[in-house]
Amino acid sequence: MSPVTLQQTVPDFELPATGDKTIRLSELRGKNVIIYFYPKDNTPGCTLEGQNFRDHIETFNAHNTLIFGISRDSVRVHENFKEKQQFPFDLLSDADETVCNLFGVMQLKKNYGREYMGIVRSTFLIDAEGKLIHEWRNVKVKQHIDEVLEVVKSL
Known part of the structure; x- marks a missing residue:
């Protein structure tokens, strides 16, 4: 599947999340x-990135906007991170990189001379119709x- 592009409806996906939930985009x-x-x-x-979203949650709520963080970490690790940082939003586990690949965020990275595939920090805004x-x-x-x-305030 090729990565989603701007002005395109995002294909439905489902991932396990904190709070013993499963988040499905279509819902x-x-x-x-x-x-x-x-x-x-x-x-x-x-x-820091999560704290910044946390600290502005009221603004996002006022603009009818939900927040979800996604990494390849397990839900168990996410639960600890969410609780420690008091994030008022769910973290989703994409262990098999399906949604990461849908958004094209898996890329070759270099760290201390070592090359590996990893998530490039990226954020996406999907409107109320799923675009x-x-x-x-x-x-x-x-x-x-x-x-x-x-951008959210301009919606």
């Missing part, structure tokens, strides 16, 4: 959905929340 119609992909729970950048209306790729955490909030 979220009627609300805007922010999906942010991040490399790994309990790392500095991923923690991908905005994407942020290769996200830099510090200014990212402001960029996302600006």
